[in-house]
Amino acid sequence: MEGAGKRILVGVTGGIAAYKVPGVIRRLREAGFEVEVVATPGALRFVPEETLAVAAGRRIHTEESWWEATGGIEHVRLARWADLVLVVPATADAIARAAIGLGDDLLSAIILAGAQKVLWAPAMNPEMWKSPATRRNVATLAGWGHSFVGPEEGRMASEEEEPGVGRLSGEQEIVAAVKAALSGAPDTGRAPG
Secondary structure (H helix, E strand, O other), rough: OOOOOOEEEEEEOHHHHHHHHHHHHHHHOOOOOEEHHHHHHHHOOOOOOOHHHHHHOOOOOOOHHHHOOOOOOOHHHHHOOOOOEEEEOOOOHHHHHHOOOOOOOOOHHHHOOOOOOOEEEEEOOOOHOOOOOHHHHHHHHHHHOOOOOOOEOOOOOOOOOOOOOEOOOHHHHHHHHHHHOOOOOOOOOOOOO
């Protein structure tokens, strides 16, 4: 299997597309990757912790588990453990937090603690994606060597919105981007452009 021996830390953020993440996790596991999951409090508003745990086949990491008295430094351990951190869906907020170096939640702290590779799968309202602030933050992360997959053009969750660029990439595209990022292949994602 292509993913054998590779460790992926899936960081789930609080966007409506979080409900699609269990499918991404299953596809990663089917490809042979070892998967751990970190969910932000916002993510758990859209997808239950138990659903993510079933997809991952193990307990997930949350803000509550970050502060458990284990004698370890969880964010540093996870940053060192992961061959790649996949942030999916990557909200404008998560991208901004990383770009300015915040580390006051578990996922941001993992990225700040020296994660080897980071792949962002953005999903947000098209106007948010086009925002100069988001474009600046994406460019900052790309400049640090982070990779991106998507977003795609299509209909958004809200029926009131016109189709535009902001839709989460499909499961197959995300898994292919994970494989490419780990192989050192050039980034073909939409984000920096």
